Amino acid sequence: MATEIEQSTKPRYSFKHLWDQVFPALISIVIAVVIGGLLLLVNGRDPLAAYASLWSGAFGSFSRFTETLVRTTPFLILAISVSVSFRCEVWNIGAEGQFMLGAILSTWVALSFASLPIYLLFPLTFIAAFIGGAFWSGIAGALKAYLNANEVITTSMLNYIAIYLTAFLVNGPMKDPQGFNFPQSSLIESTLELPHLFPGTRLNVGFLIALALVLFAIFFWRSGLGFRTEIVGASRRVAKYAGLNVPRTILFVSILTGGLAGIAGWGEIFGIQYRLIQNIATGWGNLAIVIALLGELHPVGMVVSAFLFASMVVGGDAMQRNSGVPFALVDVIQGIVILLVLSRSYFFKRSPE
Amino acid sequence: MNLGLITPVFIIGILSATIRLATPILLTALGEVFTERSGILNLGLEGIMLMGALTGFLGAYWSGGNLWLGLLFALVTGIVFGLLMGFMSITAKVNQVVAGLGITILGTGLSTLFYRLAFGLRSQPPTIKIFPDIPIPLLSKIPGLGPILFTQNIMVYASLILTPIAWIILYRTSFGLAVRAVGESPDAVDTRGISVSRIRYLAIIIGGGLAGLGGAYLSIGNLGIFWTQMTAGSGFIAIAVVVFSRWDPFRSLVGALVFGFASALQLSLQTLKAPVPSELLLMLPYVITILVLIGVSRRAEFPAAFAVPYHRGEEK
Numbered sequence: 001m002a003t004e005i006e007q008s009t010k011p012r013y014s015f016k017h018l019w020d021q022v023f024p025a026l027i028s029i030v031i032a033v034v035i036g037g038l039l040l041l042v043n044g045r046d047p048l049a050a051y052a053s054l055w056s057g058a059f060g061s062f063s064r065f066t067e068t069l070v071r072t073t074p075f076l077i078l079a080i081s082v083s084v085s086f087r088c089e090v091w092n093i094g095a096e097g098q099f100m101l102g103a104i105l106s107t108w109v110a111l112s113f114a115s116l117p118i119y120l121l122f123p124l125t126f127i128a129a130f131i132g133g134a135f136w137s138g139i140a141g142a143l144k145a146y147l148n149a150n151e152v153i154t155t156s157m158l159n160y161i162a163i164y165l166t167a168f169l170v171n172g173p174m175k176d177p178q179g180f181n182f183p184q185s186s187l188i189e190s191t192l193e194l195p196h197l198f199p200g201t202r203l204n205v206g207f208l209i210a211l212a213l214v215l216f217a218i219f220f221w222r223s224g225l226g227f228r229t230e231i232v233g234a235s236r237r238v239a240k241y242a243g244l245n246v247p248r249t250i251l252f253v254s255i256l257t258g259g260l261a262g263i264a265g266w267g268e269i270f271g272i273q274y275r276l277i278q279n280i281a282t283g284w285g286n287l288a289i290v291i292a293l294l295g296e297l298h299p300v301g302m303v304v305s306a307f308l309f310a311s312m313v314v315g316g317d318a319m320q321r322n323s324g325v326p327f328a329l330v331d332v333i334q335g336i337v338i339l340l341v342l343s344r345s346y347f348f349k350r351s352p353e
Numbered sequence: 354m355n356l357g358l359i360t361p362v363f364i365i366g367i368l369s370a371t372i373r374l375a376t377p378i379l380l381t382a383l384g385e386v387f388t389e390r391s392g393i394l395n396l397g398l399e400g401i402m403l404m405g406a407l408t409g410f411l412g413a414y415w416s417g418g419n420l421w422l423g424l425l426f427a428l429v430t431g432i433v434f435g436l437l438m439g440f441m442s443i444t445a446k447v448n449q450v451v452a453g454l455g456i457t458i459l460g461t462g463l464s465t466l467f468y469r470l471a472f473g474l475r476s477q478p479p480t481i482k483i484f485p486d487i488p489i490p491l492l493s494k495i496p497g498l499g500p501i502l503f504t505q506n507i508m509v510y511a512s513l514i515l516t517p518i519a520w521i522i523l524y525r526t527s528f529g530l531a532v533r534a535v536g537e538s539p540d541a542v543d544t545r546g547i548s549v550s551r552i553r554y555l556a557i558i559i560g561g562g563l564a565g566l567g568g569a570y571l572s573i574g575n576l577g578i579f580w581t582q583m584t585a586g587s588g589f590i591a592i593a594v595v596v597f598s599r600w601d602p603f604r605s606l607v608g609a610l611v612f613g614f615a616s617a618l619q620l621s622l623q624t625l626k627a628p629v630p631s632e633l634l635l636m637l638p639y640v641i642t643i644l645v646l647i648g649v650s651r652r653a654e655f656p657a658a659f660a661v662p663y664h665r666g667e668e669k
Binding site: 039043045091093143147148149150152153154156157158160161164165167168171172286289290293324326328329330331332333334335336338339342343345346 | 396400437440441444445446447448450451452453454455456457458459460461462463465466469470473581585586589590592593596630632633635636639640642643646647650651653
């Protein structure tokens with residue numbers, strides 16, 4: 001019990017052991033990339049050419065680089081979202097569904113209340129996105145907190161439901177009447193679009209919002225609320241003895257997680273797509289988990305890993321187009337990274353602290 | 354909605370499809386009963402099923418239609434991935450939830466990558482002939498029951514027969530006793546000189562192998578094609594079925610049939626042109642999974658050592 005309290009009150013993430021944390025993460029990435037290359041080699045593809053094409057796709061020019069930052073934006077927000085739950089040991093894997101709910105609700109508000117003045121409508125869409133994601137995640141959170149329903153399964157099921165809900169909406173009630181029968185909603189008012197940071201690129205204010213959320217996360221974990229959340233994560237038993245309301249904390253982190261994921265959906269709609277379409281976040285929920293874990297659930301660590309995976313995704317798209325190597329290579333690297341990061345304490349035995 | 358289409362033949366069709374669609378979930382759930390009874394939560398089932406679906410398909414396709422070779426491929430793949438999960442959870446003792454997610458992400462990526470490397474992007478996906486239906490003599494002639502239960506393919510029969518076998522192994526053999534004991538009280542098992550790790554590895558090999566076969570059923574037992582992420586959550590649904598079953602093979606059969614029915618109903622409502630959009634009908638199995646979990650989770654008594662790695666001589 002004493003050691004449990006000690007563990008739960010010890011700051012789990014500090015810069016003191018920065019290298020200890022960065023080194024295994026770095027090695028994991030390298031090993032994953034090498035294994036991915038070997039997989040290509042045994043299949044008769046040239047891994048060096050594939051990776052070269054991936055690199056130039058992500059960093060080959062200024063505009064490619066801004067594309068990488070464009071992708072970093074939702075990945076980073078989703079990773080922060082995931083980390084809130086994971087630090088509380090709530091295994092919410094529903095980021096993709098919560099992202100879509102945020103996208104749906106904010107688009108709906110933007111289209112339905114288009115007559116409102118911009119200074120009202122714009123913040124309203126942001127709040128709607130938070131509520132959409134928070135509601136979706138809150139379902140799983142409440143079921144976990146009060147009925148002990150496994151959140152991995154409920155959030156995974158909610159992902160599928162959200163995907164079909166989006167499909168239903170863009171083929172039905174929210175379908176663009178002037179859209180030539182495409183499964184998409186109408187465009188939002190152009191006044192609602194997030195301003196671009198550089199002319200001629202898609203990089204927009206959403207990126208700055210993602211960075212602001214990093215600061216928010218840093219302050220959150222230093223606040224009393226964040227501290228209590230981490231105690232619940234470290235040990236439900238200790239938290240209960242300390243008089244914390246464990247179910248309510250689980251519900252709270254679920255709502256915050258979902259709300260943040262909803263904001264990521266908002267950023268994608270108002271910064272990039274300008275309308276609701278299907279499959280804008282396919283696989284991003286998984287990616288967010290990998291990014292969060294590789295970043296050790298630390299806000300700054302996640303900035304680095306989000307950028308890394310954004311470059312892999314943007315580069316991977318280019319690689320598939322230019323060298324014909326399937327994008328799924330990036331998915332494989334994700335899977336290997338997550339397993340290596342997890343088992344790092346087994347492979348990289350650190351000196352006892 | 355054309356209610357005139359609801360004939361006895363139509364209803365028999367739904368029930369027969371129920372059993373077909375329950376099969377992959379049943380196979381996977383039966384294996385997971387062993388895994389969870391031994392104290393391990395394998396959330397990698399979704400990824401393992403996908404790998405089984407892919408390797409089963411590749412084995413059958415490359416051998417010119419030898420489905421048995423496909424099944425062997427899927428079984429071996431499932432066991433290899435089970436061992437990987439076993440290594441993570443038993444040997445490296447890492448968090449099982451995240452390890453399982455890692456396996457699922459890896460399996461999703463690998464199955465897509467290998468399929469794309471093997472076939473590229475085609476407008477027409479490659480197909481194979483699936484296991485044919487084998488009408489059981491005499492029994493298949495029983496009105497109603499015959500077409501539902503006794504006109505299925507070999508994998509469906511095998512999974513139905515496997516249910517009582519799994520029950521017998523779990524409750525009537527010393528191995529089954531060891532599995533149950535390891536999940537409830539690993540210390541006690543250890544003191545008796547039985548290796549906790551060995552029992553858990555065996556249990557997860559069973560779980561992985563059956564999940565591989567469950568995935569293979571999708572590609573070579575039911576549809577004859579592979580597509581990326583064709584499991585569509587079946588691995589997670591199988592885990593929900595295991596919780597629903599309270600870790601019992603027969604109740605797993607009941608649970609799998611519930612989901613088979615939800616899927617079959619969804620498909621037939623679409624053919625009936627029900628006045629509900631197909632996208633909403635497609636949600637049905639997932640909604641039912643959540644509802645079932647709500648119903649059973651509060652009362653569920655998980656194995657005492659569930660998802661807890663075993664450290665010998667650990668102080669309490």
